[in-house]
Amino acid sequence: MTLRSVAIIGLGLLGGSIGLAVREFLPGVATTGYDRDGATRARAAERGLVGQVCASAAEAVREADLVIFCVPVGAMGEAAREVVGSLKPGVIVSDVGSSKQTVARELAEALPGAAIIPAHPVAGTENSGPDAGFAALFRNRWCIITPPDDCSPLQLTALVQFWEALGANVELMSAQHHDLVLAVTSHLPHLIAYTIVGTASDLEEVTQGEVIKYSAGGFRDFTRIAASDPTMWRDVFLSNKEAVLEMLQRFTEDLTALQRAIRVGDGQQLFDHFTRTRAIRRGIIEQGQDDARPDFGRSDHIS
Amino acid sequence: MTLRSVAIIGLGLLGGSIGLAVREFLPGVATTGYDRDGATRARAAERGLVGQVCASAAEAVREADLVIFCVPVGAMGEAAREVVGSLKPGVIVSDVGSSKQTVARELAEALPGAAIIPAHPVAGTENSGPDAGFAALFRNRWCIITPPDDCSPLQLTALVQFWEALGANVELMSAQHHDLVLAVTSHLPHLIAYTIVGTASDLEEVTQGEVIKYSAGGFRDFTRIAASDPTMWRDVFLSNKEAVLEMLQRFTEDLTALQRAIRVGDGQQLFDHFTRTRAIRRGIIEQGQDDARPDFGRSDHIS
Numbered sequence: 001m002t003l004r005s006v007a008i009i010g011l012g013l014l015g016g017s018i019g020l021a022v023r024e025f026l027p028g029v030a031t032t033g034y035d036r037d038g039a040t041r042a043r044a045a046e047r048g049l050v051g052q053v054c055a056s057a058a059e060a061v062r063e064a065d066l067v068i069f070c071v072p073v074g075a076m077g078e079a080a081r082e083v084v085g086s087l088k089p090g091v092i093v094s095d096v097g098s099s100k101q102t103v104a105r106e107l108a109e110a111l112p113g114a115a116i117i118p119a120h121p122v123a124g125t126e127n128s129g130p131d132a133g134f135a136a137l138f139r140n141r142w143c144i145i146t147p148p149d150d151c152s153p154l155q156l157t158a159l160v161q162f163w164e165a166l167g168a169n170v171e172l173m174s175a176q177h178h179d180l181v182l183a184v185t186s187h188l189p190h191l192i193a194y195t196i197v198g199t200a201s202d203l204e205e206v207t208q209g210e211v212i213k214y215s216a217g218g219f220r221d222f223t224r225i226a227a228s229d230p231t232m233w234r235d236v237f238l239s240n241k242e243a244v245l246e247m248l249q250r251f252t253e254d255l256t257a258l259q260r261a262i263r264v265g266d267g268q269q270l271f272d273h274f275t276r277t278r279a280i281r282r283g284i285i286e287q288g289q290d291d292a293r294p295d296f297g298r299s300d301h302i303s
Numbered sequence: 304m305t306l307r308s309v310a311i312i313g314l315g316l317l318g319g320s321i322g323l324a325v326r327e328f329l330p331g332v333a334t335t336g337y338d339r340d341g342a343t344r345a346r347a348a349e350r351g352l353v354g355q356v357c358a359s360a361a362e363a364v365r366e367a368d369l370v371i372f373c374v375p376v377g378a379m380g381e382a383a384r385e386v387v388g389s390l391k392p393g394v395i396v397s398d399v400g401s402s403k404q405t406v407a408r409e410l411a412e413a414l415p416g417a418a419i420i421p422a423h424p425v426a427g428t429e430n431s432g433p434d435a436g437f438a439a440l441f442r443n444r445w446c447i448i449t450p451p452d453d454c455s456p457l458q459l460t461a462l463v464q465f466w467e468a469l470g471a472n473v474e475l476m477s478a479q480h481h482d483l484v485l486a487v488t489s490h491l492p493h494l495i496a497y498t499i500v501g502t503a504s505d506l507e508e509v510t511q512g513e514v515i516k517y518s519a520g521g522f523r524d525f526t527r528i529a530a531s532d533p534t535m536w537r538d539v540f541l542s543n544k545e546a547v548l549e550m551l552q553r554f555t556e557d558l559t560a561l562q563r564a565i566r567v568g569d570g571q572q573l574f575d576h577f578t579r580t581r582a583i584r585r586g587i588i589e590q591g592q593d594d595a596r597p598d599f600g601r602s603d604h605i606s
Binding site for chain 1: 531
């Protein structure tokens, strides 16, 4: 099947980036969009994030062959209910949420009978809102699609090719496995970053000014992801609760073991652990998922 | 007093960067250097990290007005003992260690009667060794100096001006306060990064390949600092044990509170916490301690 028109519900970082990427890489495909926030709709129209910004979600989806919900995972069900009765026959309903089991269930409940194929482009920045998006966000990033068992192969292929056209590398897996993988590669890191930034800002002996001043010693790397959208992340933790708590349990055990090594002065255990973790960094650099320049090249341009 | 000659003991990332920075910003100052590793000495000579690479630490310090120990904090005492009897009268002895109370004590024990003024440039990258250094490493970074109570004002001023000439902003504080500030801005972040990278590589349900593949979701930000030099960091945790364990305790309490909020589904607490942490990020950007471009500008150049 050929996609002629894509509707984007939610015009923040992800929705806006999809719109801009379609304009750049799929110029023959029409885009419509909606956001429940009026100021976001106005800004989306100014930036041209989609071809047509609509006054309702129902209007936005009317002609679409593909509808992508780009709202926080906790708002998926509500957003989907707004388009009940307005979808074209044969439409593909998808999303970009960071947890997949809960979202798949909520979309299915809101839109019984619709062809739902959840997706998650593993891409983003710490910025949010209609000004944050850019067309290259998905380039060389992975997009995980979690097709249900009864998925139409034609529709699945159309969605895979859509994401590939936007520059992403597509991987298929079950929603359950997705939620476990993302719990460790994304959700747990965000939770820990949010925690340590909070811990640092609550100290009495060290001022917040000092924390900021000396952040180049390591702390600042955590602040980037702890500046991510609070609504989005609240929803992610609540919707992927089980996997996040499971990973957190393991992390806490490992941290306790290192804490004990420090307390008893076991330098060998610390050294062995710190040596082992270098290999993962090398893998990430080799596979092009991060910048190999020291300090991400920060030293080149911070003045 | 005027510094005419600086000796650098240890020619890795920090020592090498000091040598290169002196050559660039203080061309009238001579540099000598020593590293106990022969291959590092050879490479240091090839790169011209110092004007003269010496065959022993004693030889390197002989003419120096300022001696800077740039070895892991656990090796400071041993390195200092190698120059006993070779120091010029009136020499300033300093270092670049990430913990200051222990280092000050060990240098004083090894070199009784010497004028010891510990320092810590809060700068670095994840790379180490004689190829890692560059002259601009200290530009717009803080250098914390922790002068003892009986410090000579003339010597202190000379050391302050030395670091300022290399591009750093100098701040004075007590060694005790330094160790607390760095425990939260640097040591705890490194310990947590090392932990989570270890946790992720030990999972059975998620492969290491998957962790690497989907690291752009947040995990990769932790891997950079978890790739730092294992020897250096083993020593830091052991030498600043008390402050690190204290900060770790607070972090664990905060993490437990967020864990509980997830378990009971307290979205409001999560949202409030995640909103609060954004302010610190803004402060870091405003004070030029990090790159404001989304994703550190990674999206510009990763292809």
